[in-house]
Amino acid sequence: MGSLPIALTCGEPAGIGPEIAVKARQILGAEVPFFWMGDPRHLPPHTAHRLIHRPAEAMAVPANELPVLAHPFAAPATPGKITYANARGVVEVIARAVDMVLKNEVAAICTSPINKKVLKDGAGFGFPGHTEFLAFLARVEQVVMMLAAPELRVVPATIHIPISEVPRQLTAEGLEATIRITEAGLRRDFGLTRPRIAVSGLNPHAGEGGAMGTEDARVIAPVVAKLASEGMAIRGPLPADTMFHPRARATYDVAICMYHDQALIPIKTIDFDGGVNVTLGLPFVRTSPDHGTALDIAGKGIAEPSSLVAALRMAHHMAEARVRQP
Ligand SMILES: NC(=O)c1ccc[n+]([C@@H]2O[C@H](COP(=O)([O-])OP(=O)(O)OC[C@H]3O[C@@H](n4cnc5c(N)ncnc54)[C@H](O)[C@@H]3O)[C@@H](O)[C@H]2O)c1
Numbered sequence: 001m002g003s004l005p006i007a008l009t010c011g012e013p014a015g016i017g018p019e020i021a022v023k024a025r026q027i028l029g030a031e032v033p034f035f036w037m038g039d040p041r042h043l044p045p046h047t048a049h050r051l052i053h054r055p056a057e058a059m060a061v062p063a064n065e066l067p068v069l070a071h072p073f074a075a076p077a078t079p080g081k082i083t084y085a086n087a088r089g090v091v092e093v094i095a096r097a098v099d100m101v102l103k104n105e106v107a108a109i110c111t112s113p114i115n116k117k118v119l120k121d122g123a124g125f126g127f128p129g130h131t132e133f134l135a136f137l138a139r140v141e142q143v144v145m146m147l148a149a150p151e152l153r154v155v156p157a158t159i160h161i162p163i164s165e166v167p168r169q170l171t172a173e174g175l176e177a178t179i180r181i182t183e184a185g186l187r188r189d190f191g192l193t194r195p196r197i198a199v200s201g202l203n204p205h206a207g208e209g210g211a212m213g214t215e216d217a218r219v220i221a222p223v224v225a226k227l228a229s230e231g232m233a234i235r236g237p238l239p240a241d242t243m244f245h246p247r248a249r250a251t252y253d254v255a256i257c258m259y260h261d262q263a264l265i266p267i268k269t270i271d272f273d274g275g276v277n278v279t280l281g282l283p284f285v286r287t288s289p290d291h292g293t294a295l296d297i298a299g300k301g302i303a304e305p306s307s308l309v310a311a312l313r314m315a316h317h318m319a320e321a322r323v324r325q326p
């Protein structure tokens with residue numbers, strides 16, 4: 001896999017994906033070999049690109065050109081304006097990239113942002129997002145969404161569900177599996193021999209001894225105690241509002257949070273441009289930028305490519321490490 005490129009899926013063609021892919025190539029050059037999978041018509045005008053027919057050909061494309069593995073879409077794309085007819089192509093590209101990585105034709109997958117509702121309405125996409133779709137395609141029971149930046153790693157134990165659903169879907173079994181997958185992923189892919197794990201509470205002040213909710217004592221604490229008794233370096237449930245200042249962040253390697261925004265607000269506040277979404281528990285490496293389609297700025301030339309650059313670099317380093325240490 002060491003000499004294979006990364007497949008970068010196009011994501012929502014009306015979003016900022018195509019333009020940040022071009023910027024990422026300009027920044028990375030030959031440092032991180034990748035190709036863009038999508039409809040060449042969706043690239044910004046005058047993009048210097050080279051059509052390839054097989055992933056391996058990307059390795060020979062000059063650094064100042066974007067290697068493109070074409071995938072036909074139903075319609076052209078207008079930045080900022082959704083074309084529902086293109087939804088199916090977005091899904092097809094993701095599935096095609098998974099097929100390639102499972103056949104070891106590419107080193108890893110990096111996914112450009114999708115618009116979940118557009119895929120649902122336009123293509124009957126039945127998953128909350130990439131994470132669940134990739135687990136389905138890889139036939140994996142449970143995976144973990146981790147957002148990683150140099151100063152912070154976070155994992156939401158529940159992801160794309162309504163807040164009103166969180167207490168019901170936050171189970172001891174699911175939380176335990178999330179923490180085990182996270183701990184294993186940090187050891188395997190991030191070189192941590194004994195990851196330090198901080199687990200947040202669900203309720204204010206981690207339930208205030210039961211005065212502000214019972215999930216902390218009833219669901220979270222027993223999981224932490226069980227994993228600690230097995231020797232895991234784990235603490236919690238902790239009051240979430242004092243977990244993310246610098247001194248607190250220095251005491252752990254990952255924060256396990258109970259729901260989407262409890263995890264994603266701190267990391268996107270601390271390092272929006274450096275954060276990377278990485279899926280743990282898949283049989284292949286997958287990363288993604290930590291932002292979405294940004295339709296409001298698509299096509300204006302002001303989209304920041306840094307998170308995509310960080311995601312491509314992380315995928316490259318993780319894939320290379322897995323070649324060295326399978
Ligand atoms: N990795 C992914 O696939 C991913 C991640 C997050 C959101 N989404 C999806 O994207 C769609 C829009 O989501 P949203 O509005 O909550 O979040 P968003 O990240 O698309 O946009 C939020 C705000 O941040 C700005 N922004 C985002 N990325 C930027 C960049 N690279 N440079 C400069 N500014 C940037 C946008 O202009 C917008 O004002 C939704 O359908 C959501 O589900 C996808």
Ligand SMILES: N[C@H](C(=O)O)[C@H](O)COP(=O)(O)O
Pocket residue numbers: 128129130131132264277288289290291292
């Ligand atoms: N929750 C993610 C974020 O805000 O960055 C995002 O929606 C991506 O989810 P998938 O990778 O599952 O599409």
